[in-house]
Amino acid sequence: MDTDARSHRYEALADEFAGLIDRRVLGPGDRLPSVRRLSHEKRLSVSTVLQALRTLEERGLVEARPQSGFFVRRRPLARAVPEPRRPPARATKVDISQRLVNVLQLNARAGIVPLGAALPDTALLPVAAIQRLYATVARQQPNLLRSGSHTDMNEVALLRQLVRRSMSWGGPLDTDEIVVTNSCTEAMFLCLRAVTRPGDTIAVESPGYYLMLQLIESLGLKALEIPTDPRRGISIDALDLATRDGREGKVKACLLVANASNPLGTTLSDADKKRLARLLESRGVPLIEDDIYGDLHFGERRPWPVKAFDRSGNVMLCASFSKSITPALRVGFVAAGRHHAEVMRQKTLASGATNPISQNVLARYLESGAYDRSLRTLRRAYREQVERMSDAVSRHFPEGTRITRPQGGLVLWLELPGQVDTNALFERAAEENIAFVPGDLFSPSGLYRNCLRLNCGNPWTPAIEAGVRRLGELAAELPEA
Numbered sequence: 001m002d003t004d005a006r007s008h009r010y011e012a013l014a015d016e017f018a019g020l021i022d023r024r025v026l027g028p029g030d031r032l033p034s035v036r037r038l039s040h041e042k043r044l045s046v047s048t049v050l051q052a053l054r055t056l057e058e059r060g061l062v063e064a065r066p067q068s069g070f071f072v073r074r075r076p077l078a079r080a081v082p083e084p085r086r087p088p089a090r091a092t093k094v095d096i097s098q099r100l101v102n103v104l105q106l107n108a109r110a111g112i113v114p115l116g117a118a119l120p121d122t123a124l125l126p127v128a129a130i131q132r133l134y135a136t137v138a139r140q141q142p143n144l145l146r147s148g149s150h151t152d153m154n155e156v157a158l159l160r161q162l163v164r165r166s167m168s169w170g171g172p173l174d175t176d177e178i179v180v181t182n183s184c185t186e187a188m189f190l191c192l193r194a195v196t197r198p199g200d201t202i203a204v205e206s207p208g209y210y211l212m213l214q215l216i217e218s219l220g221l222k223a224l225e226i227p228t229d230p231r232r233g234i235s236i237d238a239l240d241l242a243t244r245d246g247r248e249g250k251v252k253a254c255l256l257v258a259n260a261s262n263p264l265g266t267t268l269s270d271a272d273k274k275r276l277a278r279l280l281e282s283r284g285v286p287l288i289e290d291d292i293y294g295d296l297h298f299g300e301r302r303p304w305p306v307k308a309f310d311r312s313g314n315v316m317l318c319a320s321f322s323k324s325i326t327p328a329l330r331v332g333f334v335a336a337g338r339h340h341a342e343v344m345r346q347k348t349l350a351s352g353a354t355n356p357i358s359q360n361v362l363a364r365y366l367e368s369g370a371y372d373r374s375l376r377t378l379r380r381a382y383r384e385q386v387e388r389m390s391d392a393v394s395r396h397f398p399e400g401t402r403i404t405r406p407q408g409g410l411v412l413w414l415e416l417p418g419q420v421d422t423n424a425l426f427e428r429a430a431e432e433n434i435a436f437v438p439g440d441l442f443s444p445s446g447l448y449r450n451c452l453r454l455n456c457g458n459p460w461t462p463a464i465e466a467g468v469r470r471l472g473e474l475a476a477e478l479p480e481a
């Protein structure tokens with residue numbers, strides 16, 4: 001039997017039992033049928049049944065008792081969520097770039113357990129379809145090779161798709177406010193360039209995404225960390241305080257991820273999004289919103305971005321398809337509202353047009369309906385991988401380790417017990433070919449030294465399980481700082 005069919009079978013059996021446990025048909029302490037009986041009744045091999053039971057064990061739902069079989073756990077594995085922290089009230093200079101490069105380079109090493117950069121396994125992505133579209137577009141639209149300089153910035157076919165898609169989250173966007181960019185990072189860079197000057201202060205989540213901090217660093221800006229609750233997201237009250245008139249070092253822009261943030265995985269409630277949009281509008285502080293994970297939510301419906309609550313063009317919505325189609329596409333966009341003209345000027349200065357072939361490939365892919373189908377599979381895969389990672393961390397990391405409960409995306413944030421330093425853990429893990437991102441890189445003030453982020457973008461394998469187990473052992477050996 002091929003590996004796919006086999007993994008499908010044991011996963012289906014594991015899911016069946018997970019459902020029975022979830023619905024309390026099987027209660028705490030109940031014994032599961034024996035391996036032999038399951039093998040007979042389900043017409044599966046003994047090894048497939050065993051693998052299903054081990055999967056349930058890994059998920060923390062059942063436990064094996066020697067000589068007796070498998071039983072539903074009496075208590076689910078404890079998984080406390082980290083508490084919010086209080087960052088400094090003053091803006092901080094950012095200095096993370098060099099360390100970040102070292103950390104991310106490790107992720108690219110051959111044979112590494114890839115828990116570092118937030119990247120999906122290409123096996124999950126529609127790479128073959130994109131490959132075919134490149135050939136088709138280059139053949140059918142040869143004129144594209146003659147266009148695209150510093151003037152024709154946006155391909156109309158792509159604009160149409162972006163506007164259409166925005167209808168599912170409170171849009172429509174206005175075609176005239178969009179600038180197509182080289183990825184989401186460039187979109188955020190252009191927005192910052194458009195509304196700030198060196199020395200200005202930018203409000204960010206704490207912990208916040210390291211590439212945002214790196215952009216702030218490279219533009220000579222300062223970051224003001226706003227307390228962020230791992231369950232509810234950025235504190236609007238704290239942002240209110242920080243943006244009051246007369247505050248020293250006035251906040252010139254706010255840069256955040258409202259849907260499935262990175263690293264916490266938190267999604268702001270609609271009420272908070274609306275409050276945030278109104279607050280920043282009234283203070284004259286532009287919001288640069290990164291919605292790269294909006295399509296990768298774990299809930300029933302696509303969460304709205306803050307942009308959906310924007311009345312005055314104050315929100316600049318940035319996104320790309322790096323986590324949902326392939327990072328290699330390098331096509332993103334910003335819907336810049338009233339800042340459109342300045343963002344467009346910055347785009348012309350920074351890089352000229354984004355590759356027109358790639359823009360058309362993306363447009364055709366979106367148009368075909370394949371994106372929505374692929375998203376359904378991808379969301380399920382990410383959710384399951386995040387769940388498996390949480391279970392593995394619960395089992396293998398020191399007691400007292402806290403874990404987030406992401407509402408989307410592909411990363412998990414951990415807080416280790418005690419005053420340990422995950423930079424030291426990083427060095428040890430690198431020696432054993434295991435990558436992750438130390439918490440330090442998510443805060444310019446170094447607030448999260450005992451935290452770390454794990455990438456869950458890869459399908460679960462014994463190698464990943466072993467890597468997480470080893471990382472947990474190394475974490476238990478860390479000395480108190």
Ligand SMILES: Cc1ncc(COP(=O)(O)O)c(C=O)c1O
Pocket residue numbers: 118182183184185186209211257261262290292319320321322327332
């Ligand atoms: C929140 C967030 N924004 C942006 C990016 C990068 O996107 P792109 O590859 O489109 O620049 C990432 C990738 O990790 C991310 O997590």
